[in-house]
Amino acid sequence: MKGSLYLKSGECFEGEWLTAVPEQHIQGEIVFFTGMTGYQEVLTDPSYKDQIIVFTYPLIGNYGINQEDFESKIPHVAGVIVYESHEAAYHYEAKWTLKEYLQKWNIPMLGRVDTRALVKKIRNEGTMPALLTAEKHAEKLIRLNTDLGYKVRSVSGTEAKMYGDGDFHIVLIDFGYKKSILSSLLERNCRVTAVPFDTPAKEIEKFHPDGILLSNGPGDPKELAGLMPDLNKLLRRYPTLGICLGHQLAALSFGGNTQKLAFGHRGANHPIKDIKTNSVLMSSQNHSYVVEEKSLRGTGFNVRFYHLHDGSIEGLTHQDYPVQTVQFHPESNPGPADGEYIFDEFIELIKTNNGRIFAYA
Template identity: 55%
Template sequence: MKSYLHLANGSTFEGNLLTETTVPATGEIVFYTGMTGYQEVLTDPSYKDQIVIFTYPLIGNYGINKVDFESKKPHVAGVIVYEGGMVHSHFQAEYSLADYLNKWGIPLLSHVDTRAVVKKIRKEGSMQAAISGDESFHIAGSGSNPKLQPYISQVSTSEIVSFGKEGKHVVLMDFGYKKSILDSLLAQGCRVTVVPYDTSFDQVQELKPDGVLLSNGPGDPKQLLYLLDNLKKIISHFPSMGICLGHQLTALAFGGNTKKMLFGHRGANQPVVDLKTNKVYMSSQNHSYEVDEPSLSNTPLQVRFRNVNDGTVEGLMHKDLPVFTTQYHPEANPGPVESSLLFKDFMQMINDYSGREKVYA
């Protein structure tokens, strides 16, 4: 069925709707540059209510399987592709991309001029968009400032959940965590307790963790300013690692600043240099916001990782405390796994500071 992608700047693009949903879908439009990994992208809570346009033209060619989900359901508001209705082929495939999205009422629009759309986003920035069957559909407003609070409550666990039985105990603060982060911790032999994003310091302390990990999640970190005092207390008391949103919240908690990027980084092919080792990693990324580097000058944080392409901050380390962060995703999925060694670094940091709480509390 002929349908349309509408951008807040007034542009309209025609395409074919491959799913049966007829309700207009709205959200911030962003683009993803990876050739594979669409299943992980669809189920990553960080994409909550965003319309994702895939730059690689053949999306859906290996179907959907039962093992590559990052959460229990897709979180995107809509999907834009050039070719998404081909016959899929993979030994693990259970159903097609269109069938999966149709099950959840998420529109899949194909045969859109994705190159033209991405050029608009790169020039004018991420913006509100809509998928509709009405060519004259109008988007109210032109901004893209979603309310994060409802998103976090929708993607975070509402109860404490435990995984694993032995090993170092890590509390995973859930702002919308990817399953691959949990899997990476379990692969290090950890016992993991997933807790709601607003769990208090006293509640975390009662769990007696050896370390704390602040997860990824959707939206603007500044809409969680009310959590910063609690988070600073937690990450100042336990060896801590922050990923994506967790990285941004760590920067804010110690006095830094964050700002929105023009169109963000999303893809499985982003080069990052580790300033500590001078090694370059290819990384998986998904973020609209960045840490403002000049704001770090009066904080105890220093840059450890930097984006090779545009020089933006990709990770931090505390000058005194056992705390480090990454803006990118060391758990990958989708993407290269070379930076997964950072989970070993996290374990080593926990071991180094084991029993030394009074030194850094």
């Protein structure tokens, strides 16, 4: 059956439903992902909450869905757009086809869409509200929920949970963290306490952490402005690693600023320059917002990583406090493992600053 994608800019792209026809209109911000693989990780990454994801690679789903590569327990995307999706799954670990998995969670997939033309439109005009529907002439129905703070609340845990029994105790502040981030810490002899995103600093102090990790998550970091005073206290007190949204929040907490990119960075092939090592790494990315470099004056942050395509900031270090951040995903799921050393540096930062815990200002 035919289906339609309406963009806020007025265009309509037609395709065929590869899953059951949705009973109601599906709304969300339309974005695109450029990786050839990794669709399972993308679908279950909380940072894609309520977004309609366009996969640029023309054939998606050929290796199916397995039981190991989920980044969270449920998928978070609002809808999926592809050119072609395989009905079968050609991999020995596959438990479901892509269609079966999406159907299970009532997530619509529209296929036979001219994804090249669609992505060109997004690149030219930026990400925008969009609507998936079986109806004709539905463009006037497009609305977009801008309550991005609520999106973080909907993907964050509601209570503290503890994992592992290693030597280094990390409090993972959960803005919608990926499972691979937790796994990366556990593999490095850490025990981890994951806490809800709005846990007060005084409550986090009671866990007596060796370090803090600010996770990834969906939406505009400025929607979480109310958390900045507590985050600033924590970053001045404990060795900290910020990833993706956590990177942006760290900068904001010290007085920096963020801005939205036209169409964001989403893929597994983004080149990053590491100023410290004078080397280039390939990275996995998923974000719409970046830190403004000029806003960092007076914050104490120095830029360590740059994106080689557009020159945007991809990571920071603080000159006075043991804080480092990265805009990309060092846990590399999906994507290359070039940036995994960031977790090793975080552990070394904790070792170096062991006992150097500052009192609250």
